[in-house]
Amino acid sequence: MKTAFEDLSIKLKNKNIRLSHQRLKVLEYVANHRCHPTVDQIYSDLHKEIPTLSKTTVYNTLNTLIEAGLVKLITIEDNETRYDIVTENHGHFKCESCRTIYDFEINIDSFNSKDLNGFRIDNKDVYFKGICPKCTNQNN
Known part of the structure; x- marks a missing residue:
């Protein structure tokens, strides 16, 4: 679209x-x-x-x-800066085979850790890396 x-x-x-x-x-x-x-x-x-x-x-x-x-x-990578039009909190998955980055929903706002009490959190990001279904199916 x-x-x-x-x-x-x-x-x-x-x-x-x-x-x-x-x-x-x-x-x-x-x-x-x-x-x-x-x-x-x-x-x-x-x-x-x-x-x-x-x-x-x-x-x-x-x-x-x-x-x-x-x-x-x-x-997601230390040497690679990318840009996303979706500014609401969500996660990213990067396929290590095709290098595609996928968005996924995750409730980052409900994350709470006692280890971070007293810390001011300015940014919440969740990144996963692995192999996407398309690449997994190609290797089978």
């Missing part, structure tokens, strides 16, 4: 983010590519359509969208 350009424009306006074609295209890309893309993927795909786009613009736009709460940063 494609997210309408107009809907994305409204989201940016509601967050007082200055509208630009490049910002809209980056947000549209993340909204329509639920693969949890990297900056390189976003830049590579959008640069074909917008030759004046720079990787710095992609980084800056994503940081603005994260600060506005429109995009979530995920780091």
